[in-house]
Amino acid sequence: MVLKGKNIVLAVSGGIAAYKVVQVARDLTKEGAEVHVLMSEAATRFVTPLTFQTLTQQKVHTQIWEGWTKEEQGHISLPGHADLILLAPATANTMAKLAHGLADDLISTAYLATPATTPFMVVPAMEHLMFVHPATQQNIQTLRDRGVIVLDPKYGEHATGATGLGRMPEPTEIVAAVRLVLGQRQGDLRGKRVVVTAGGTQEPIDPVRFIGNGSSGQMGYALAQQALERGAKVTLISGPVKLEPPYGCEFVSVRTTREMEAAVNLALEANPPTDVLIMAAAVADFRPLRPSEQKIKKEKDKPTPVIELELNPDILLGLKGRPGLENLLRVGFAAETNDLALNAEKKLKDKDLDLIVANEAISSIGQPDNEVTLIERGGLTQQLARKPKRAVATAILDKVLELLEKKHVMNNA
Ligand SMILES: Cc1cc2nc3c(=O)[nH]c(=O)nc-3n(C[C@H](O)[C@H](O)[C@H](O)COP(=O)(O)O)c2cc1C
Numbered sequence: 001m002v003l004k005g006k007n008i009v010l011a012v013s014g015g016i017a018a019y020k021v022v023q024v025a026r027d028l029t030k031e032g033a034e035v036h037v038l039m040s041e042a043a044t045r046f047v048t049p050l051t052f053q054t055l056t057q058q059k060v061h062t063q064i065w066e067g068w069t070k071e072e073q074g075h076i077s078l079p080g081h082a083d084l085i086l087l088a089p090a091t092a093n094t095m096a097k098l099a100h101g102l103a104d105d106l107i108s109t110a111y112l113a114t115p116a117t118t119p120f121m122v123v124p125a126m127e128h129l130m131f132v133h134p135a136t137q138q139n140i141q142t143l144r145d146r147g148v149i150v151l152d153p154k155y156g157e158h159a160t161g162a163t164g165l166g167r168m169p170e171p172t173e174i175v176a177a178v179r180l181v182l183g184q185r186q187g188d189l190r191g192k193r194v195v196v197t198a199g200g201t202q203e204p205i206d207p208v209r210f211i212g213n214g215s216s217g218q219m220g221y222a223l224a225q226q227a228l229e230r231g232a233k234v235t236l237i238s239g240p241v242k243l244e245p246p247y248g249c250e251f252v253s254v255r256t257t258r259e260m261e262a263a264v265n266l267a268l269e270a271n272p273p274t275d276v277l278i279m280a281a282a283v284a285d286f287r288p289l290r291p292s293e294q295k296i297k298k299e300k301d302k303p304t305p306v307i308e309l310e311l312n313p314d315i316l317l318g319l320k321g322r323p324g325l326e327n328l329l330r331v332g333f334a335a336e337t338n339d340l341a342l343n344a345e346k347k348l349k350d351k352d353l354d355l356i357v358a359n360e361a362i363s364s365i366g367q368p369d370n371e372v373t374l375i376e377r378g379g380l381t382q383q384l385a386r387k388p389k390r391a392v393a394t395a396i397l398d399k400v401l402e403l404l405e406k407k408h409v410m411n412n413a
Helices: 018-030 049-056 074-081 092-100 106-112 128-132 134-145 171-186 218-229 257-269 315-319 340-350 389-412
Strands: 007-012 034-039 084-090 120-124 154-157 163-167 193-198 203-206 209-211 233-238 250-253 276-279 286-288 309-311 329-336 355-360 372-376 381-383
Touching (some): 007 074, 007 106, 034 049, 084 171, 120 134, 120 171, 209 286, 276 315, 372 389
Parallel strands (some): 084 120, 193 276, 233 250
Antiparallel strands (some): 154 163, 203 209, 372 381
């Protein structure tokens, strides 16, 4: 969403990873960005300009010697109109040029012509020995010191078969980093700190068995992802799920409800204070009183074991009235199998929440989409049609933003 209508200059230098950047150009374009590609001469030996031209539907520029007629001068002024410049892959050679202010090709000239306020992101990719060489490291440091965003390369196998540090991050990660940077500059939640809990918790019965639920984490992860894209600093506290944490969040992995409670408390103690807490996790309300240290055996002549349960802490209730959290906007979820509205409103009041997202448990937990009702403090209710969890996340964050603004107005009144 954050990429829609954005103007991105994609500079491609001559590394073998250039073929992967074709996917980056495609993904950025698909998400609605206008992508203008600049290629070094060496880059055109790895991928043809026509490939990028076809995918971006924009003319690809390869040298400074072209385009000096009045109609064509566009490429010289491209960095001045861009929302972000992305250099990927960034060769050792091109980074050296940027670090030293050379301007003998299109990419290095574009770097010098980039306004100081426009984010410039560099994605190094090269063989391990080239990457760790002090010359390359020093050039990267010079660029970072100037405010250039340099993504760290990965450890792994290179195209030549050698293994080491220097592999380019995957295209999805590069696109996520672009979204993040744009969100942090232009997103409507920029500067806000948001803590999101996600997934289900597990309570051990013995070392191999647990009490759990079918939560997939999709709702919480979608909220974290979108809050990041809208510019928030996000801490995602998650129970065990099969999802990759969104790029750029602070990620805390927990298993039990008590671990989740400790992680939430720790996150809320951090400074600057958290603006929004969204509890999307499906926590286990009960835990076995005496989990067995060894796997419980099925024994013929012994009675079937009975698992005695005790109550887990209620994380949101525990925060009610806590000093120092007066400005925290609290969002809870209510997944119910019966009397949904009634139970949700009771939770909202009992736990002193600003917003509760009410959904029917059976048709929402573990499903890719959800039908929810947003209930505000005071009872104002908004019913949303069934939609993908990503779209539900958008609606929840729109409401969060509205409530934050209301809170701000009230605090300043
Ligand atoms: C097959 C091949 C693969 C290369 N891969 C890389 C690479 O991944 N990273 C890098 O920094 N240089 C790589 N190079 C070296 C660059 O292509 C070379 O330094 C070139 O001058 C870079 O020009 P540019 O920075 O203007 O694109 C490779 C060279 C060849 C022949």
